[in-house]
Amino acid sequence: MTTTTRPVKVKRTFEQTAWLWMRYSAFLLIPLAWGHMILQDVVVGVHNINADYAIQRIANLGWKIYDIFLLGFAFAHGMNGVRQVLRDYIRNPQTFQVVSIILLVVWFVITMMGAIALLAINQPLGG
Amino acid sequence: MSSMKTTLEGYASYRGREGHWSFLLHRITGLGVVLFLAIHIVDTSFVYFAPKLYDEVLNVYRSTLFGLGEIALVFCLFFHGVNGLRIAYLDLFAPQNWTIEKTRRSTYIALIVTLVLWLPSAGIMLYKLLYHNYGLFGG
């Protein structure tokens, strides 16, 4: 039996793109977020972390780039996740749009605070 | 608000078994981690904006309460990650495996992998917590 199929080009909506990106970023977050967490929580531990330690790491170019990726991907993934959760509970599309914009602003402000700290620190203390 | 109540009552009474609690756990762990992360990015940025404050915040992180919270956080990120990979893999590469039987099995596998990753980490963190906060093991 033969079937004929006619390919139809459907434009991807924003929600479909966001859905796909939640999955793509997932693969990147495993090494990034797990690596960071295992290092800081388990290997080093909060009792050995202080401002000197953090500044020294951020001043290191390799860890700076690592942290920039972590900041960009983990927080965007998480905040879009919050948006997807809220979409399940908010029935009114207008309310949802307002909530989305508030989340976007919160995401932007916090990401900028993190990015400024990462980019501004380039020298270890006293170095 | 009444729709919220209906939803929460549905979550408590719905009997979706493995798929249902895997969904709930993925949601709760994801929300938990993002809440932590929002605070964490702000407190890390203090290292630039207010270095003195940074060390004070870390003192809070060193308390026993936060130490236990951290052990829970590590569980959340391990479970969310393992289960998230399961979801992403099935959705993108093997959607034909989204059957009730197979998802049930893969849910258990995800939970076991999570525990294998989490238990040693939790042990190490608990050891450090007891060492620093209670002077055990010669601390």
Ligand code: HEM
């Ligand atoms: C460790 C690697 C991670 C993987 C593999 C992963 C995977 C995923 C996937 C595949 C989804 C979509 C689930 C769905 O649509 O059914 C998702 C949702 C979500 N993720 Fe992650 N994620 C990771 C890390 C994170 C981090 C670091 C955060 C927080 C900052 C986070 C917060 C969320 C939230 C809030 C959702 C929405 C939950 C829901 O819709 O019920 N995830 N994650």
Ligand code: HEM
């Ligand atoms: C409680 C456990 C954790 C500790 C003790 C910790 C510690 C630290 C430290 C010391 C820094 C400074 C920079 C560096 O050393 O690289 C940092 C930065 C960062 N961490 Fe964590 N971390 C923890 C968990 C996490 C988790 C679970 C995530 C993500 C899911 C995360 C995401 C980030 C990000 C994005 C930055 C950069 C912040 C910025 O832009 O200023 N951390 N963390």
Ligand code: HEM
């Ligand atoms: C009136 C609403 C609903 C109906 C009629 C319904 C019906 C069903 C049926 C017939 C199954 C397969 C039976 C089984 O797993 O034993 C199923 C499975 C499932 N449902 Fe629902 N459901 C409803 C609401 C929900 C809600 C609100 C959720 C999310 C919280 C949900 C999540 C799931 C999941 C994850 C499975 C897979 C269960 C598994 O793999 O064992 N369902 N549902």
